[in-house]
Amino acid sequence: MESKIxxxxxxxxxxxxxxxPAPPFEAESTFGPIRLEDFRESWLIFFSHPxxxxxxxxxxxxxxxxxxxxxxxxxxxxxxLSIDSVMAHIAWVRNIEExxxxxxxxxxxxxxxxxxxxxxxxxxxxxSKTETARCVFVIDPEGILRAVxxxxxxxxxxxxxxxxxxxxxxxxDEHTVSTPANWQPGNPxxxxxxxxxxxxxxxxxxxxxxxxxxxxxKAV
Amino acid sequence: MACLPSEDILGSAxxxxxxxxxxxxxxxxxxxxxxxxxxxxxxxxxxxxxxxLTHQVENRYEITSEGVETLEKKAQG
Numbered sequence: 530m531e532s533k534i535x536x537x538x539x540x541x542x543x544x545x546x547x548x549x550p551a552p553p554f555e556a557e558s559t560f561g562p563i564r565l566e567d568f569r570e571s572w573l574i575f576f577s578h579p580x581x582x583x584x585x586x587x588x589x590x591x592x593x594x595x596x597x598x599x600x601x602x603x604x605x606x607x608x609x610l611s612i613d614s615v616m617a618h619i620a621w622v623r624n625i626e627e628x629x630x631x632x633x634x635x636x637x638x639x640x641x642x643x644x645x646x647x648x649x650x651x652x653x654x655x656x657s658k659t660e661t662a663r664c665v666f667v668i669d670p671e672g673i674l675r676a677v678x679x680x681x682x683x684x685x686x687x688x689x690x691x692x693x694x695x696x697x698x699x700x701x702d703e704h705t706v707s708t709p710a711n712w713q714p715g716n717p718x719x720x721x722x723x724x725x726x727x728x729x730x731x732x733x734x735x736x737x738x739x740x741x742x743x744x745x746x747k748a749v
Numbered sequence: 750m751a752c753l754p755s756e757d758i759l760g761s762a763x764x765x766x767x768x769x770x771x772x773x774x775x776x777x778x779x780x781x782x783x784x785x786x787x788x789x790x791x792x793x794x795x796x797x798x799x800x801x802l803t804h805q806v807e808n809r810y811e812i813t814s815e816g817v818e819t820l821e822k823k824a825q826g
Contacts, residue, residue, distance in 0.1 A: 560789060561796060567788040606788060 544650035551575075551666065551674045552648050556610075559618045560636035563608075566672070572605040572695060573668040576686075577651040577661035581613040581621035585685045587629075589663070590622070592688040594631040604670070605695055607635035611661055612646065615639040656682055665691055667698065704749045717746035759823055766793045767802060767816055773809035 663680035737745035802816035
């Protein structure tokens with residue numbers, strides 16, 4: 530018997546990667562039509578949530594709203610996204626203000642056609658074929674994607690960690706350093722390791738706090 | 750998609766942006782004068798331009814006669 534083998538076609542999609550320009554888009558939002566490029570010269574925390582009027586997402590929005598003032602001081606904006614409509618978003622952010630006393634001062638994209646969600650790989654088909662997962666994209670003032678975090682639907686994000694991440698990235702840019710595990714602002718930072726043997730020999734005498742030639746820290 | 754068309758693009762942000770554009774003004778200056786974040790100014794000015802209420806003069810933006818009329822109508826309610 531002749532068996533018919535159907536070729537399987539898998540769509541290869543290039544998802545955004547750290548260090549690459551964040552893919553541009555224009556979308557409807559609670560602030561009207563919005564483009565990614567509108568945020569240039571600022572940092573952007575671009576995040577998706579599964580659905581409006583759901584409890585975990587509400588706690589996340591409340592948590593993000595609670596750090597709006599600090600983010601403003603840091604030249605960081607927030608932008609949310611889900612597949613709900615603008616009308617649903619408006620109703621939900623008004624409800625959050627009414628029930629939690631927190632005004633959502635950032636735009637929320639209504640990605641009903643999942644154009645942006647697909648562009649950024651926000652849908653995890655193993656978990657839900659329609660709703661967006663809890664994704665976070667940190668985009669720098671030049672429009673470069675600097676960090677990506679994915680959380681499952683069941684687990685609310687730690688916004689303090691996201692804030693810490695952005696502070697770490699800003700510190701890296703300002704001082705050309707790296708930040709160690711569990712770094713918090715005010716903690717010592719990692720000095721880039723020497724690239725040559727000569728520099729390695731000099732490193733121990735450069736006034737840094739060194740465990741060894743490759744592991745030196747300094748205050749910033 | 751909404752079941753009714755939405756034609757009013759002049760929310761409070763649109764009005765405050767238009768009011769700053771009596772003379773050619775940069776987007777940074779609009780942000781400073783209105784207190785709106787720059788990303789909102791960019792989006793708002795783009796919509797105002799698409800509606801013919803402002804136009805661009807090099808890197809500055811200025812209200813059009815249509816923009817003035819729209820503001821007057823808005824003020825009259």
